[in-house]
Amino acid sequence: MFKKIKLIISFILLCSFGVIAQTLTASISSDKVGLNDQFQLSFTFEGTDINSVRNFTPPSFDKFFVLSGPNQSTSVQIINGAVSGSLAFSYYLRPKGLGKYTIAAASVNFQGKEIKSKPINIEIIKGSTQKKNVTNNNQANISNQDIAENLFVKAFVNKTKVYLGEQVTVTYKLYTRLNIASQMSISKLPQYKGFWSEELNTSNNINFTTEEVEGKRYKVGILKKAALFPSEFGNLTITPFELNVPIRIKNQQRKGNIFDDFFNDPFDQGQIINYAAKSNAVKLTVLPLPNNNVPASFKGIVGNYTMSTSINKTDIETNETVTIKIDIKGTGNLKLLNIPELEIPNGLDKYDPKITDRISRNNIISGEKNAEYVIVPRIPGKKEIKPVAFSFFDPDKRQYRTLTSDSFTLNVSPGKNITSNTLTGITKEDIKLLGEDIRFIKTSSANLFKKQETVILTYKFWAMTIIPFIIFLTVLSWQKKQNKLAGDLRLLKYNKAQKIAKTRLKTAKKLLSDKDQNSFYSELSLALFGYLEDKLHLPKAEFSMDKAEQLLINKGVNIELIGELKACTEKCEFIRFAPEKGGIEEMNELFKKSTNIIVNIERELSQKINR
Numbered sequence: 001m002f003k004k005i006k007l008i009i010s011f012i013l014l015c016s017f018g019v020i021a022q023t024l025t026a027s028i029s030s031d032k033v034g035l036n037d038q039f040q041l042s043f044t045f046e047g048t049d050i051n052s053v054r055n056f057t058p059p060s061f062d063k064f065f066v067l068s069g070p071n072q073s074t075s076v077q078i079i080n081g082a083v084s085g086s087l088a089f090s091y092y093l094r095p096k097g098l099g100k101y102t103i104a105a106a107s108v109n110f111q112g113k114e115i116k117s118k119p120i121n122i123e124i125i126k127g128s129t130q131k132k133n134v135t136n137n138n139q140a141n142i143s144n145q146d147i148a149e150n151l152f153v154k155a156f157v158n159k160t161k162v163y164l165g166e167q168v169t170v171t172y173k174l175y176t177r178l179n180i181a182s183q184m185s186i187s188k189l190p191q192y193k194g195f196w197s198e199e200l201n202t203s204n205n206i207n208f209t210t211e212e213v214e215g216k217r218y219k220v221g222i223l224k225k226a227a228l229f230p231s232e233f234g235n236l237t238i239t240p241f242e243l244n245v246p247i248r249i250k251n252q253q254r255k256g257n258i259f260d261d262f263f264n265d266p267f268d269q270g271q272i273i274n275y276a277a278k279s280n281a282v283k284l285t286v287l288p289l290p291n292n293n294v295p296a297s298f299k300g301i302v303g304n305y306t307m308s309t310s311i312n313k314t315d316i317e318t319n320e321t322v323t324i325k326i327d328i329k330g331t332g333n334l335k336l337l338n339i340p341e342l343e344i345p346n347g348l349d350k351y352d353p354k355i356t357d358r359i360s361r362n363n364i365i366s367g368e369k370n371a372e373y374v375i376v377p378r379i380p381g382k383k384e385i386k387p388v389a390f391s392f393f394d395p396d397k398r399q400y401r402t403l404t405s406d407s408f409t410l411n412v413s414p415g416k417n418i419t420s421n422t423l424t425g426i427t428k429e430d431i432k433l434l435g436e437d438i439r440f441i442k443t444s445s446a447n448l449f450k451k452q453e454t455v456i457l458t459y460k461f462w463a464m465t466i467i468p469f470i471i472f473l474t475v476l477s478w479q480k481k482q483n484k485l486a487g488d489l490r491l492l493k494y495n496k497a498q499k500i501a502k503t504r505l506k507t508a509k510k511l512l513s514d515k516d517q518n519s520f521y522s523e524l525s526l527a528l529f530g531y532l533e534d535k536l537h538l539p540k541a542e543f544s545m546d547k548a549e550q551l552l553i554n555k556g557v558n559i560e561l562i563g564e565l566k567a568c569t570e571k572c573e574f575i576r577f578a579p580e581k582g583g584i585e586e587m588n589e590l591f592k593k594s595t596n597i598i599v600n601i602e603r604e605l606s607q608k609i610n611r
Contacts, residue, residue: 022047022110026103026117034128035095036144038067038274042090043106043117050085052111059104064093065187067244067274092244092274094187095124144275150177153223153243153279155190161285164233165302165333166395167365169200171225172241172279175211175218181248181272188242190279193544194232194286196333199522200225201361227365229302229333230286238282245275295391295402297340302393303332309388309405318415322375324408328390329368334359335526339371340388347379348410361518377412384409498602501531505595512587520587524594525572528565531598535605545569557604565597 022045029040045053058070070089089106100123105116128144151174158169170190206221223243230236249271289302305328312323326339334357344350351374359367377383385408394401504527511520532538532548545566552562572590 022115024106024108024115024117026106026120028103028120028122030129031121032123032125032129033095035098035124035126036128038092038094038276039122040090040092041103041120042088044089045087045108045110045115047085047110049111050087053087054109055107056089057107058089058091059106061091061093063096063101065096065242065244065276067092067094067185067187067276094276098124098126100124147178147247147273147275151175151245151247151275151277153241153277155238155241155279155282157238157282157284160283161287162230163287163302163393163395164230164289165300165393166230167303167332168228168230168284169225169363170228170238170282172223174206174221174223174243174245174277175213176220176245176247177216177218179248181246184246185244186242187244187276188240190241191239192226192228194230194236195228195238196231196336197229198227198333198335198361198365199518200227200363200365201518225363227361229336230284233286233288236284236286238284240281241279243277243279245277246272247275248272289393290398290400293400295389295400297389297402298391298393298400299338301332301337301391302395303330304394304396305330305332305390305392305403307390307403307405309408311408314409315411315413316377317413318377318380320377320415322377322410324373324375324385326371326373326388326405327368328370331364331366332392334365334367334369337369339369340390342371342373342388343386344375345383345385347377347381347412348383348385349376349378350374351376359519361522375410377410380412380414382409383412498531498535498598500534501527501598504530505591505598508591508594512584512591515584517587521572524590525569527598528569528572528594531601535601552601555605557601561597561600561604564593565601568593568597 025044025046027042027044033039043056043058047053056070070091100121103120103122105119107114107116109115154173154175156171156173162168172190202222202225206223208219208221211218211220223241228238307329308327310325310327314322316322324342326342328337328339339353339355342350342353353371353373355369355371357367357369359365375385387405387407389402389404391400391402393399504523508520508523508527511523529543533543536548536551538547538551549562549566552565553559568590572594
């Protein structure tokens, strides 16, 4: 009997332990941290079945830079047959500002039940509290200054004085004499305020070479390259690129500098330190374009270009098609380049051109842009198509240049449906109307009689009176709307924002199919940011996600939708500039989210207007 009672009590205690012993604890390496320091924040789950832990949800880190994390570790203990374990989620953070902050609770789901940690307080003070990391005798004594001398990021530009719209290439290089322990992460991207930016092609993996700087050998790798096109003149600054680098510092077994034999030591033993590397800021002087001798056909394009035109045939019949191609090749911001409009004489129908481009994003943006026009002649005779002019500013020669195409003469002969004696200037529609207007003269008056019905009371009279009036009002209203759009560029951009975004998304989808990751993320960013710029009337030079977010809130757009938009743009920009890109699944997911976000914002804004 006593044994049974003992077993029952043990079973109850074991069950109670399984129910109440599950905890999630928050801890920090120090509750007082310097503004220039990093610190570790950990959330540790302790319990009997760590395999049942699901859905770890961290708090917001909006007051801190996330240098690394979440880093996950586990441990299991078996004491007297009882199994317990811990599951830790750790972050390395760096403060954004001074003050006292409360880090909110994290949570996990354990067997269907939510378990939360307690909030934790931290104070951020000026300077640094981590002057030296002093360890025992066989470990390294190292400060941030020591690391900074042996690992740093530098930003280079190919020129510091450029013209408005001229390309400047910025390259970010990592110099290191230390062992990088694991994957680096970007903590803050550079801000290109006042520039149109295009990511240049670099390897998905960082390829290191060896360079000597001030007598020391470093391993050097290119982190990223970007082509920048200034959209405003004056003194502009590119903010620093900030990177979190986990480095492995070897144990110091003897006196001397622990970095001296880095290149000769094949072993990766020692302690890991998360170091926040920060590049230099870059200052540029942007010159305005000259005001003298500006060609009439100049539309703001800067670079170096050539233009060619071609026509597939010049001897044709009416109602046949002829194709004219305009091809512009060169170096510069091809995305902003507009093919000059083809002017045609009366008697020819012109359809909207098919625009295509091929852009190379190596050290310099180059490629070509094509327009293909389909022309249909309706009237026989000789038709001259005038030359087109394309102007640009050449920064190397410091002057405007104008390219002029050849003119084309079409020899249009009557088609099968028009007789040989057709008069010049008379179309098939004119012939039809002539046939309806001319009637033969009747010689008999036997069927003539006087109508008694008053004309004004007939349906035909009212139809012929009212319908033209309605048509006139409709055309007048449409014309007024078009004039308003033509005179109001902001309204025009607003109305066409979704259409332009869809075009860019279509291009992004093709790049997705081609697995061109750099171009895909660049085009997706253009679709999202371009849509917001046009829809919210934000000039490109003044655009920021914070401004866009506030304007969307003011317009009554759903907060959750704005949050999804912000997360999507941040993820897109992060992956664009990350040393390693995501996979195809991640590209697909981001594409679908971006498309849905644009559609939903458009729907909400339309509903607000209709109300």
